[in-house]
Amino acid sequence: MVIISLFILSCFGIGDASVPNPTGFATRTSYLVNGNPDTTYPLPPECKPVYFWGMVRHGARIPDEDDVLDWENRLPDIRVRILDSWLNGNSLITEDTLEYIDLWRFNITVEDAEQLTEAGWFEHMTQGQRWRSRLGDFFDPDKTEVRSSRKDRCIDSGRAYTTGLFGTESDYYVDDHIARFWDFCPKYEETVDNNEATYEQVRILDDMVMGSIQSDFQTTTGVLLDKDELVSVWSICRYETAWNKANLSPWCNLFNETSLEAFEYREDLGYYYGKSYPYNITLESVQPVWEDLISRLDEVKLGAPVQNSTVFIFSHSSAANPFMSTLGLYKDPEILTAQDWPAKDRLWKSSKIGSFATNFILIVADCEEEDNLNAGDKQDTNYKIFLFHQEKQIPFPSGLEYLDQFIQEYGFWADIDFDENCAV
Secondary structure: OOOEOOOOOOOOOOOOOOOOOOOOOHHHOOHHHOOOOOOOOOOOOOOEEEEEEEEEEOOOEOOOHHHHHHHHHHHHHHHHHHHHHHHOOOOOOOHHHHHHHHHOOOOOOHHHOOOEEHHHHHHHHHHHHHHHHHHHHHOOHHHEEEEEOOOHHHHHHHHHHHHHHHOOOOOOEEOHHHHOHHHHOHHHHHHHHOOHHHHHHHHHHHHHHHHHHHHHHHHHHOOOOOHHHHHHHHHHHHHHHHHOOOOOOHHHHHOOHHHHHHHHHHHHHHHHHHHOOOOHHHHHOOHHHHHHHHHHHHHHHOOOOOOOOEEEEEEOHHHHHHHHHHOOOOOOOOOOOHHHOOOOOOOOOHHHHOOOOOEEEEEEEEOOOHHHOOOOOOOHHHEEEEEEEOOEEEOOOOOOOEHHHHHHHHHHHHHOOHHHHHOO
16 A cells, blocks of 8 residues: 655645644645644533444545646646746735745656555554543454455545554454445436536536636736636645645635635535435435445344444545435535525535545444343333534434434335446
């Protein structure tokens, strides 16, 4: 496995890591702006954990090969144009930003594509450390099951997480049917993911905002870029920020806040339509995760010790987004459209809910006080279930509290006929 360590020039125009600015970075936002540093016991004092289940997105990574090649083809030329514009007196960028761009060199290869970075390892290792601090000896490496997508960035994220949890890496196995369920659903891939009509709202938003982004960028830098070039600069801005543990990349200084927010809403619309509520098949494709989860919770409900009391799935945003949607989380009252821009109060804001290393944790706990327990009379209703997102407890949309209620409310996802629904 390869963990990419990147040298990011950090002495020019980069903010204090304690005051990160995630505005406009969407799904490539550093997890360090979302994680919960509080390591106190996360459950009510009368509750003891009996089962811990987590779906976890990989950490900060290098983009895919197409994006790396795009950067290689575009960014060095854009850099030169920005420097020439400054020399000609047509630029408003600060000296710190200018010096960073002057010293900046493209140093990523296609061999690095999609690999986890050192910052991504850190995001997961520290998550594991914090959960260990919160729940202590509940975690047992011999009762922990780690499943992963086949992609290295997910496998390495699991290695980092369990290193933080146990001080050493846990064994894992690849289970793409669970971690990459969408790959096995042709109807989703054909009618949603690979269907240009899915992303019509993104194209409408481009017509609304891209001219302003272009004009504002030219005002700041003196350089006129086309849409694809602007997207490349925004892309390196947000990736570098994530690689540098939420310290703002000086590339981001070339945009104003409105432009960054427009880019974020552009991506949010794409993920919303492609991986969330608008299409039923998107949510129905999550059935393999639910079938596995509900079967395990049915076993937990019986009260006997289970083989693995801690279970992880290390996956992708393509799993985390539809999974959170099946839970009913962050569902806006009306379907989002380009016309809603700037939609500042929207619930579906991926920089908050879907950053790198996004995680959903379910903890089943026995919450009956010991004074009220008599041997042999433990009831299913003693078991409560708690939902954590980004390591913070959040309520279920319906307000449910008990494991029985959870199974009753969400069990229908497990009962969907996956093969029939996904057939084209």
